[in-house]
Amino acid sequence: MQYICSALAANRVVCAFDADGTLAGAALFAITRADSIHQDFSRRECGISRGSLYARHLAVAPGDAAQIIGSLVEKLFCRANGAPV
Numbered sequence: 001m002q003y004i005c006s007a008l009a010a011n012r013v014v015c016a017f018d019a020d021g022t023l024a025g026a027a028l029f030a031i032t033r034a035d036s037i038h039q040d041f042s043r044r045e046c047g048i049s050r051g052s053l054y055a056r057h058l059a060v061a062p063g064d065a066a067q068i069i070g071s072l073v074e075k076l077f078c079r080a081n082g083a084p085v
Helices: 002-009 065-079
Strands: 013-017 023-031 036-039 045-048 053-060
Touching: 002 023, 013 065, 023 065, 053 065
Parallel strands: none
Antiparallel strands: 013 023, 023 053, 036 045
């Protein structure tokens, strides 16, 4: 809960809404301060450069998940101001 409050206070949240205007998804993100390498659940490595936007948490309501995720990724890209997402 503290991370959510921190993300909201720092304006590090993007939201997507369905056709009815109901919240359908959200992503909490951070902007990296240093180059790093992350591993996913299958131990694949991904290099993340300093200044990149890193989506830490993403949640989508059941329904048209593909469209909502696409909307969130587009909003993250816009927030990145040209930095890698």
